[in-house]
Amino acid sequence: MKYLLKYFKTRKGILALIFFTCLAEAFGTLLVPYFVAEIIDVGIAQQSVSTIITLGFQMLVAACAAALISLISSYFSAELSASTGRYLREKLFNQAQLLTLKEFNGFGTASMITRTTGDITVIQQTIIMAAQMILPTPLIAVAAIVMTAIIHPSLIYIPLTALAVFLVVVFILLKKSAAISFTIQGRVDSVNRVVREALTGIRVIRAFDNTEYEKERMDTAFSAYADNVIRLNKIFAYFNPLVWMIMGLVMVAVAWFGGHLVLLGKIQIGSILAVTEYVILMLTYFIMTAMVLVMLPRMTACLRRVAEVLDTVPEITDEKAETAGTTGEESTARSVQADSKSLTGLQFRHVTFAYRGAEEPVLNDLNFSCQPGKTTAIIGGTGSGKSTVAGLMLRLYDIQQGHILLDGQDIRHMTQHRLREHMGYVPQKSVLFGGTIAHNLRMGAPDASEDDLRQAARIAQADTFIESLEDGYHSHVAQGGTNFSGGQKQRLCIARALVKKAPIYIFDDSFSALDFKTDAALRKALKAQMRDAALIIIAQRISTIMDADQIIVLDAGKIAGMGTHQELMATCRIYREIADSQITGKEADRHGK
Numbered sequence: 001m002k003y004l005l006k007y008f009k010t011r012k013g014i015l016a017l018i019f020f021t022c023l024a025e026a027f028g029t030l031l032v033p034y035f036v037a038e039i040i041d042v043g044i045a046q047q048s049v050s051t052i053i054t055l056g057f058q059m060l061v062a063a064c065a066a067a068l069i070s071l072i073s074s075y076f077s078a079e080l081s082a083s084t085g086r087y088l089r090e091k092l093f094n095q096a097q098l099l100t101l102k103e104f105n106g107f108g109t110a111s112m113i114t115r116t117t118g119d120i121t122v123i124q125q126t127i128i129m130a131a132q133m134i135l136p137t138p139l140i141a142v143a144a145i146v147m148t149a150i151i152h153p154s155l156i157y158i159p160l161t162a163l164a165v166f167l168v169v170v171f172i173l174l175k176k177s178a179a180i181s182f183t184i185q186g187r188v189d190s191v192n193r194v195v196r197e198a199l200t201g202i203r204v205i206r207a208f209d210n211t212e213y214e215k216e217r218m219d220t221a222f223s224a225y226a227d228n229v230i231r232l233n234k235i236f237a238y239f240n241p242l243v244w245m246i247m248g249l250v251m252v253a254v255a256w257f258g259g260h261l262v263l264l265g266k267i268q269i270g271s272i273l274a275v276t277e278y279v280i281l282m283l284t285y286f287i288m289t290a291m292v293l294v295m296l297p298r299m300t301a302c303l304r305r306v307a308e309v310l311d312t313v314p315e316i317t318d319e320k321a322e323t324a325g326t327t328g329e330e331s332t333a334r335s336v337q338a339d340s341k342s343l344t345g346l347q348f349r350h351v352t353f354a355y356r357g358a359e360e361p362v363l364n365d366l367n368f369s370c371q372p373g374k375t376t377a378i379i380g381g382t383g384s385g386k387s388t389v390a391g392l393m394l395r396l397y398d399i400q401q402g403h404i405l406l407d408g409q410d411i412r413h414m415t416q417h418r419l420r421e422h423m424g425y426v427p428q429k430s431v432l433f434g435g436t437i438a439h440n441l442r443m444g445a446p447d448a449s450e451d452d453l454r455q456a457a458r459i460a461q462a463d464t465f466i467e468s469l470e471d472g473y474h475s476h477v478a479q480g481g482t483n484f485s486g487g488q489k490q491r492l493c494i495a496r497a498l499v500k501k502a503p504i505y506i507f508d509d510s511f512s513a514l515d516f517k518t519d520a521a522l523r524k525a526l527k528a529q530m531r532d533a534a535l536i537i538i539a540q541r542i543s544t545i546m547d548a549d550q551i552i553v554l555d556a557g558k559i560a561g562m563g564t565h566q567e568l569m570a571t572c573r574i575y576r577e578i579a580d581s582q583i584t585g586k587e588a589d590r591h592g593k
């Protein structure tokens with residue numbers, strides 16, 4: 001709720017406008033029964049056509065004015081609701097960018113999508129309905145009771161009693177429905193998660209002929225959601241008949257007591273009609289209010305889910321980097337910085353890192369540097385920690401011991417933006433976005449020219465296939481890049497990183513889907529064109545890295561060897577084993593000499 005109130009504080013003007021238009025609308029609406037009573041009691045009673053016409057005209061003006069004001073009020077409410085949605089969505093999106101991968105995964109992608117879309121839609125709908133239906137209700141109620149009292153004070157008990165009975169009914173219904181409303185949003189998450197998994201994994205599901213199992217999983221999620229909604233609707237099935245019964249009883253009461261007062265000559269017959277209309281109008285607004293109140297527990301649940309994300313303090317923040325200056329850690333960092341002034345590129349100094357919750361560090365005391373103009377390769381078995389090293393270079397996680405230095409400065413002491421500005425990154429899993437090829441390539445450099453795109457594509461060996469497409473660089477890319485092959489996607493991701501023109505490039509197993517010839521041509525072009533950049537190539541294939549200036553062999557998170565291919569073939573048993581398992585002994589020997 002605090003985020004909503006915080007935003008509303010900045011929109012006091014529109015809130016005031018909504019309140020005053022509601023007030024005017026309520027006043028205009030209540031004038032109609034007043035004129036009806038006047039027409040009957042004065043115009044018809046005195047058989048004066050001109051009075052009827054005058055009062056009729058005034059009634060028409062009041063009704064039209066109320067309708068117009070209602071329109072204006074709806075506009076303001078819609079504006080407030082839409083801008084609140086935009087505000088919360090922007091906040092959620094920005095927060096998603098700040099959260100560490102662990103924090104993000106803690107919520108889950110499906111839940112983050114539901115929170116950003118469905119949950120905020122519920123909040124928006126509730127705001128718009130609350131502004132239009134809850135806000136005028138107290139005004140209408142007070143005005144209806146006052147107008148009834150003006151007609152005859154003894155009639156006031158009718159709206160008051162109706163109101164009391166109605167409130168008791170609503171209170172009971174809300175109490176019963178609140179718990180169910182809270183669980184419904186959780187069920188929406190489950191539905192989203194199951195549907196998302198089933199749709200994104202449709203190829204695998206079909207290939208494994210797992211459709212029946214998936215159907216059952218979906219059925220379970222859908223049924224759980226449907227059961228809750230049905231339970232909620234069952235509760236509200238009692239609501240309508242009860243309200244109609246209260247309305248019926250109100251009319252009987254007005255006719256009964258009003259009739260007596262008419263017979264006693266205390267009020268006129270038109271007044272009975274006016275009181276009936278006041279009470280019905282008041283109850284109609286209360287029905288609408290109740291409908292919105294039903295949505296309130298659901299909106300509260302949605303707000304709580306949004307706040308859960310917004311309240312999460314990201315583990316890695318720039319502020320933290322700045323304030324770390326007061327700790328002993330910083331003085332060490334500063335001295336490291338001073339020592340390394342002459343060094344450029346990226347350096348790992350005694351880096352030890354464990355994923356949160358893991359018992360053992362995944363990387364242990366790593367020491368190496370990646371220098372500009374040189375290619376550093378990292379090789380090792382699966383799970384040896386290669387991708388983790390890439391993640392640390394990008395500061396996706398913070399290390400527990402040691403220092404990672406960029407141009408001599410600890411990366412925790414610079415903003416994430418500045419650090420990542422230095423990096424061109426190709427992830428292990430190719431990720432493309434819906435749009436065009438050009439749009440994807442420009443992701444890290446929005447102002448890149450067509451020539452820049454062509455040059456990057458040439459280095460990435462992607463130019464031939466892009467140019468063979470009918471629309472070339474403006475060809476459509478489906479969401480996730482599903483209209484391209486694995487190798488094409490990898491080359492587009494490589495070209496995207498190259499367009500950015502960064503001083504450091506990290507290729508995380510990015511050549512694995514390329515054939516040997518393309519792999520070799522790409523590396524040759526990279527070396528020739530990116531002379532000044534520090535290239536970091538993570539790979540499983542020895543042929544991809546054997547030409548590197550420096551190869552780091554990782555084994556269970558430790559450096560098992562470091563040097564050129566020739567040096568490692570001579571000195572590093574693990575490297576030799578990898579090489580032997582991949583290339584024939586003869587070939588390895590040839591390279592080893």
Ligand SMILES: Nc1ncnc2c1ncn2[C@@H]1O[C@H](COP(=O)(O)OP(=O)(O)OP(=O)(O)O)[C@@H](O)[C@H]1O
Nearest residue numbers: 355358362380381382383384385386387388389428
């Ligand atoms: N987010 C994570 N949370 C916890 N443990 C993780 C996480 N990511 C990786 N690990 C663990 O860290 C170890 C190193 O993983 P990493 O992905 O760095 O290895 P890798 O050498 O790149 O493997 P591969 O060649 O198979 O991609 C593995 O044991 C893995 O289970």
